[in-house]
Amino acid sequence: MLPPRLSRRSRRKAGESAVKARQERAKVKELVMNGELFFFDLFEDERNSVKRMKLMDLLHSVPGIGKVRAEIIMGKAQISPSRRIGGVGKRQLETLRQEFLLIKNSRRSGKLLVVSGPSGVGKSTLTNRMRGDERFWISVSVTTRSMRTGEVDGVDYHFVSDAIFDEMIKKEEFLEWASFAGAKYGTPRRDVEAALQLGKNVILEIELNGARQVRKNSKDAVLIFIEPPSWEELTARLVKRGTESVDSTQARLDRAKEELSAASEFDYVVVNHQVDESVAQLVSLALR
Numbered sequence: 001m002l003p004p005r006l007s008r009r010s011r012r013k014a015g016e017s018a019v020k021a022r023q024e025r026a027k028v029k030e031l032v033m034n035g036e037l038f039f040f041d042l043f044e045d046e047r048n049s050v051k052r053m054k055l056m057d058l059l060h061s062v063p064g065i066g067k068v069r070a071e072i073i074m075g076k077a078q079i080s081p082s083r084r085i086g087g088v089g090k091r092q093l094e095t096l097r098q099e100f101l102l103i104k105n106s107r108r109s110g111k112l113l114v115v116s117g118p119s120g121v122g123k124s125t126l127t128n129r130m131r132g133d134e135r136f137w138i139s140v141s142v143t144t145r146s147m148r149t150g151e152v153d154g155v156d157y158h159f160v161s162d163a164i165f166d167e168m169i170k171k172e173e174f175l176e177w178a179s180f181a182g183a184k185y186g187t188p189r190r191d192v193e194a195a196l197q198l199g200k201n202v203i204l205e206i207e208l209n210g211a212r213q214v215r216k217n218s219k220d221a222v223l224i225f226i227e228p229p230s231w232e233e234l235t236a237r238l239v240k241r242g243t244e245s246v247d248s249t250q251a252r253l254d255r256a257k258e259e260l261s262a263a264s265e266f267d268y269v270v271v272n273h274q275v276d277e278s279v280a281q282l283v284s285l286a287l288r
Helices: 008-033 039-044 055-061 067-076 090-106 123-129 162-170 189-197 208-217 231-241 246-260 275-286
Strands: 112-116 136-138 174-180 183-188 201-205 222-227 268-271
Touching (some): 067 090, 112 208, 123 201, 123 275, 162 174, 174 189, 183 208, 201 208, 208 222, 268 275
Parallel strands (some): 136 201, 222 268
16 A cells, blocks of 8 residues: 655645754754763753754764764664664663763863963964864964954954953853953863863963963963064064054064063973974973
């Protein structure tokens, strides 16, 4: 006997429901991946789209669990690779919890490294060279300043309005924040904490006031000050940059004099004579 034929309207509704379910599942995986949704909360989610998610697919979304580890966890819990979330039993769920606890306890938290120094000294150049190293995670700061030519939102900075920045301050979303040269800069707390828990060595490239805040609030942080080879070289770099007005450049130079006098507050000082050598020093200090 053939199944009943669906009307055009019924087929359209079914299609719309399928699209909605896929969107919900994609959103759930994104939230788990970003640490905004706890993995085990999903076993209590009553949405049909979530219940029908494959457990293996969801495991792949959990930070620090790749394909191989996911297969090992599923094997220990005696769960079929095709099992959906709604079909996981209580005993299997408890085994999953125990495996997650073992993973958490075996992880080594990373180091929090603060890189600071005057404008034009080359902080961004040095930290950008470390982006390809899997041992490090470079924090992307939030700022209210205008985007410069060549910069990319979400890569160089998260560019936001003053109103959004102030709201983030109220919600205590910053590990540190400071005003500099007429703009505000801040480090997103949640992103840093998540990277440290995954065992990454986190690099914060921030201004002096921000570094002082981190020193006060995070006793284990390692503070590294970047110095220019000479005052003349620093002046030349800022002028050559050509991204700001004469008055703004002079303001940064005036501020640089104050910042250079604060080098003694830091754990280490790296003189940026040559980029490759300076990067090697940073890596060495981070992995001690």
